[in-house]
Amino acid sequence: xxxxxxxxxxxxxxxxxxxxxxxxxxxxxxxxxxxxxxxxxxxxxxxxxxxxxxxxxxxxxxxxxxxxxxxxxxxxxxxxxxxxxxxxxxxxxxxxxxxxxxxxxxxxxxxxxxxxxxxxxxxxxxxxxxxxxxxxxxxxxxxxxxxxxxxxxxxxxxxxxxxxxxxxxxxxxxxxxxxxxxxxxxxxxxxxxxxxxxxxxxxxxxxxxxxxxxxxxxxxxxxxxxxxxxxxxxxxxxxxxxxxx
Amino acid sequence: xxxxxxxxxxxxxxxxxxxxxxxxxxxxxxxxxxxxxxxxxxxxxxxxxxxxxxxxxxxxxxxxxxxxxxxxxxxxxxxxxxxxxxxxxxxxxxxxxxxxxxxxxxxxxxxxxxxxxxxxxxxxxxxxxxxxxxxxxxxxxxxxxxxxxxxxxxxxxxxxxxxxxxxxxxxxxxxxxxxxxxxxxxxxxxxxxxxxxxxxxxxxxxxxxxxxxxxxxxxxxxxxxxxxxxxxxxxxxxxxxxxxxxxxxxxxxxxxxxxxxxxxxxxxxxxxxxxxxxxxxxxxxxxxxxxxxxxxxxxxxxxxxxxxxxxxxxxxxxxxxxxxxxxxxxxxxxxxxxxxxxxxxxxxxxxxxxxxxxxxxxxxxxxxxxxxxxxxxxxxxxxxxxxxxxxxxxxxxxxxxxxxxxxxxxxxxxxxxxxxxxxxxxxxxxxxxxxxxxxx
Numbered sequence: 001x002x003x004x005x006x007x008x009x010x011x012x013x014x015x016x017x018x019x020x021x022x023x024x025x026x027x028x029x030x031x032x033x034x035x036x037x038x039x040x041x042x043x044x045x046x047x048x049x050x051x052x053x054x055x056x057x058x059x060x061x062x063x064x065x066x067x068x069x070x071x072x073x074x075x076x077x078x079x080x081x082x083x084x085x086x087x088x089x090x091x092x093x094x095x096x097x098x099x100x101x102x103x104x105x106x107x108x109x110x111x112x113x114x115x116x117x118x119x120x121x122x123x124x125x126x127x128x129x130x131x132x133x134x135x136x137x138x139x140x141x142x143x144x145x146x147x148x149x150x151x152x153x154x155x156x157x158x159x160x161x162x163x164x165x166x167x168x169x170x171x172x173x174x175x176x177x178x179x180x181x182x183x184x185x186x187x188x189x190x191x192x193x194x195x196x197x198x199x200x201x202x203x204x205x206x207x208x209x210x211x212x213x214x215x216x217x218x219x220x221x222x223x224x225x226x227x228x229x230x231x232x233x234x235x236x237x238x239x240x241x242x243x244x245x
Numbered sequence: 246x247x248x249x250x251x252x253x254x255x256x257x258x259x260x261x262x263x264x265x266x267x268x269x270x271x272x273x274x275x276x277x278x279x280x281x282x283x284x285x286x287x288x289x290x291x292x293x294x295x296x297x298x299x300x301x302x303x304x305x306x307x308x309x310x311x312x313x314x315x316x317x318x319x320x321x322x323x324x325x326x327x328x329x330x331x332x333x334x335x336x337x338x339x340x341x342x343x344x345x346x347x348x349x350x351x352x353x354x355x356x357x358x359x360x361x362x363x364x365x366x367x368x369x370x371x372x373x374x375x376x377x378x379x380x381x382x383x384x385x386x387x388x389x390x391x392x393x394x395x396x397x398x399x400x401x402x403x404x405x406x407x408x409x410x411x412x413x414x415x416x417x418x419x420x421x422x423x424x425x426x427x428x429x430x431x432x433x434x435x436x437x438x439x440x441x442x443x444x445x446x447x448x449x450x451x452x453x454x455x456x457x458x459x460x461x462x463x464x465x466x467x468x469x470x471x472x473x474x475x476x477x478x479x480x481x482x483x484x485x486x487x488x489x490x491x492x493x494x495x496x497x498x499x500x501x502x503x504x505x506x507x508x509x510x511x512x513x514x515x516x517x518x519x520x521x522x523x524x525x526x527x528x529x530x531x532x533x534x535x536x537x538x539x540x541x542x543x544x545x546x547x548x549x550x551x552x553x554x555x556x557x558x559x560x561x562x563x564x565x566x567x568x569x570x571x572x573x574x575x576x577x578x579x580x581x582x583x584x585x586x587x588x589x590x591x592x593x594x595x596x597x598x599x600x601x602x603x604x605x606x607x608x609x610x611x612x613x614x615x616x617x618x619x620x621x622x623x624x625x626x627x628x629x630x631x632x633x634x635x636x637x638x639x640x641x642x643x644x645x646x647x648x649x650x651x652x653x654x655x656x657x658x659x660x661x662x663x664x665x666x667x668x669x670x671x672x673x674x675x676x677x678x679x680x681x682x683x684x685x
Contacts, residue, residue: 048315049337192247
């Protein structure tokens with residue numbers, strides 16, 4: 001069956017790597033984001049790699065008025081509809097401390113925006129009786145930490161949303177994969193202090209694609225973050241609250 | 246844009262630089278970086294010395310501007326951003342029957358780096374250097390404006406950009422001509438060679454499209470210059486090779502790994518891997534073109550003090566004598582590593598600062614021990630006396646005066662580069678060390 005992949009936040013390095021992989025497998029790709037010039041470059045790249053159709057679509061997580069147009073565009077396509085969500089923003093915690101109004105944008109980009117989009121899109125997938133949604137969360141969502149708890153809270157909300165959506169789509173033959181990357185070498189983390197065990201976007205994309213094929217529910221990428229987070233989430237609060245990791 | 250402060254080094258890890266590095270993922274981000282402060286563009290740091298280092302300021306990593314722009318399946322013309330690697334081009338297009346016309350020894354080299362160093366491959370005697378297959382390129386000035394440069398439309402700036410070490414502007418994208426390839430496999434013929442004279446004769450007589458010699462640089466006397474000659478053609482079978490996973494060198498190796506007795510022993514057995522009567526083998530293109538890429542970070546095998554690579558080309562006339570003298574000194578120094586390569590090069594290409602010229606090229610790696618710099622100096626002198634050239638992408642020790650004599654079009658290059666970048670914002674450590682942009 002023809003595969004269609006809608007990729008939200010397609011300009012990010014992880015999304016780029018993922019779009020390329022599915023394009024090389026012959027899927028049609030719909031690259032959604034804000035920077036149309038940049039998305040046009042990625043669309044050309046995906047076409048050269050094997051996508052018959054690669055289109056740039058305007059998507060702004062904070063402007064839900066644009067969501068129906070994207071859904072309607074995908075509804076015109078035959079075959080299986082899949083969505084991968086890579087949107088999110090991570091202002092420095094100190095910037096949020098200075099200006100608490102940044103919280104709504106962070107939550108909008110990383111949680112409520114994509115959730116609202118998916119909520120509108122899910123019926124389309126139910127109608128077709130299949131398809132996969134990939135939601136990229138973060139290990140930061142597993143436990144609130146002093147360094148980035150607003151971003152973490154948004155990603156935690158998104159992860160909970162995805163788990164509910166999985167519960168729903170499973171009934172219709174669809175599937176949801178929750179992806180929790182550790183540190184990935186992207187523009188967002190470039191030059192940040194304290195990075196370790198940094199994964200390449202290509203490795204993360206490979207893990208995601210494998211998880212989609214195997215219909216995994218939640219993956220950590222690289223895999224060892226599952227164990228790191230196991231320790232972090234199981235640390236007693238009495239101790240954890242005094243730590244700054 | 247956030248900058249990463251990190252120590253960078255050339256592939257040989259002897260020369261290092263500290264400085265902020267930007268890594269734009271979009272063309273608009275690249276423009277924003279240039280607006281703040283123009284700086285030299287770098288690729289995947291596969292040049293050995295200081296060609297991609299800038300201790301005087303920033304660098305701009307082009308590795309994330311790595312998208313294909315267009316491919317014409319009828320003509321084999323590929324347009325791509327500068328950060329695409331040669332290995333990626335080979336991976337994506339070889340199953341469709343097209344490969345880069347010139348493939349350097351590592352697939353990690355970027356398209357921009359391949360142009361800026363005008364790299365060559367095992368088919369230089371037939372195909373020429375990388376520049377000869379560049380149909381045009383997008384060059385961004387330090388003001389952020391992009392100009393399309395073609396060999397006919399802008400001959401001066403084109404010639405100065407091929408092998409121009411990034412000094413004429415930032416190579417943002419390029420159109421290159423790929424060549425058809427009916428297979429993803431190489432049919433390789435390997436023969437043992439007894440000595441340098443025989444080696445050169447065999448290279449001269451070889452009619453193979455691809456040829457490369459491995460030399461046992463520890464051998465002396467009657468065995469001087471012995472080794473293995475590999476000749477290859479693109480195979481005929483359409484079998485898709487299996488993808489192999491690369492291994493990695495996790496940390497710096499101890500010094501004794503490449504000590505003289507170990508290297509002699511290794512070379513002894515490496516030579517005898519090929520039976521006396523020679524053999525024919527099939528290899529994947531990845532294995533044939535990028536034999537070392539399967540071991541990530543192999544440069545760590547030389548330990549934390551790093552290594553030098555010496556690469557020269559000497560003209561055919563008198564080349565034999567010069568190479569014998571070099572090989573004798575290398576063997577005597579007890580510095581040789583197993584990595585020593587001898588190839589034939591064809592005529593020079595369009596680049597003003599391009600390395601290749603008709604003759605033989607010798608490349609040898611040396612661990613960075615106390616006597617290495619002295620030996621490199623001797624080899625440099627021998628190269629100059631033979632009327633040859635040192636490859637700037639490999640160099641970390643040459644003297645400006647010798648280089649000026651070897652690269653006779655350097656003054657033209659300096660004039661064009663200085664006009665394109667009057668603030669000299671694109672200068673690298675190599676360009677300053679060898680005074681490549683000084684005008685007479």
